[in-house]
Amino acid sequence: MSPFTGIALKLASVVLFVSMAALIKASTDHVPTGQAMFFRSFFTLPVIFLWLAMRHELKTGLKTQRPMGHVWRGLIGACGMGFGFSSLAYLPLPDVTAIGFAAPLLTVILAALILGERLRVYRMSAVLLGLIGVAVILSPRLSIFSGEAMNTAAQTGVILVLISAFFRALAQIHIRRLAQSESTASIVFYFSMTTTTLSLFTIPFGWVVPDISIIGMLVAAGVIGGVAQILITSAFRFADAAVIAPFDYASILFAMIIGYVFFGDVPTSQMLIGSAIVIFAGLLIIWRERALGLKRGKARPNLTPQG
Structure with a gap:
């Protein structure tokens, strides 16, 4: 394993996923969630085929030893995607991003329960510190932190994001297990195929014919999402x-920028302070992994750090 390579890939995927979410949010008033899921999933497929062609793996990249594993991953991922897309219609992008940070903590817990990964003090501390930062970010935006009653839209949005966070965490654990025997291309491809198929069942609930600009945004969301999915896998x-998992926190910075520029969401002092906290949490993980890597590299050069 190479933790720093994994972290770099994760950060790159975070940037793209936030961009994709912004495109989906911009279309929420024009198309239903199921239709947005279709575009997000279907237009990921050309990205996968192009990627395989560049790697000369078209004949072998989509082979699988665990077809049912891909089906379960698709079902779990589709649930996370659907609830997440729905929440964008009720809450600002930075709020959805910040509340979604429940997923990294759930991932750490599920990784220990399901995968048997060891929970180190530094890892857990960094995740908890990041969640404290998330609470600071949310404090001026959602009345749940001020003791007042939230309106119905905010309540609905928060519930949808939390449900999405659980399914996203479960999906990350499932990806980790699939990656032991399956190629990155097959994991992304069969996820996209499953989600595309499932989204078609939402046609009776009211698909529409959007204008060309909305179609362009949805297609772009699919392409960007495909690249991001390959990176995170x-x-x-x-x-x-x-x-x-803790590096999901970096997405709040990009969500704040995009939210301000395109949706008029002005960052508050609490959001800036909270962002500083989550950035520090990420830096703590990087520092700790580097220290462990150097130490173990000297003691056992043939082993990788397990943190």
């Missing part, structure tokens, strides 16, 4: 789920 090959 690859990241699990280089680092434990518990190591790379």
Whole structure:
């Protein structure tokens, strides 16, 4: 394993996923969630085929030893995607991003329960510190932290994000298990195929014919999401789920920028302070992994750090 490679891939995927979420949010008033899922999934497929062609792996990249594993991963991922997309219609992008940070903590816990990964004090401390930062970020935006009653839209949005966070965490654990025997291309391809198929069952609930600009945004969301999915799936090959999970926190910075520029969401002082906290939590993980890597590299050069 190479934790730093995994972290770099994770960060790159974070940037792209936030961009994709912004495109989906911009379309929420024009198309239903199921239709947005279709575009997000279907237009990922050309990215996968192009990637395989560049690697000269078209004949072998989609082979699988665990077809049912891909089906379960697709079902879990589709649930996470659907609930997450739905929440964007009720809450600002930074809020959805910040509340979604429940997923990394759940990933760390599930990694210990399901995968048997060891929970180190530094890892857990960094995740908890990051969640404290998330609470600071949310404090001025959601009245749940001020003791007032939230409106119905905010309540609905928060519930949808929390449900999405659970399924996202479960999906990350499932990816980690699939990566032991399956190629990155097959994991992303069969996920996209499953989600595309499932989204078609939502046609009776009211698909629409959007204008060309909305179609363009949805297609772009699919392409960007495909690249991001390949990056994050690859990241699990280089680092434990518990190591790379905290770096989801970096997405709040990009969500704040995009939210301000495109949706008029002005960052508050609490959001800036909270962001500083989550950045520090990420830096703590990087520092700790580097220290462990150097120490173990000298003592056992043939082994990789397990943090």
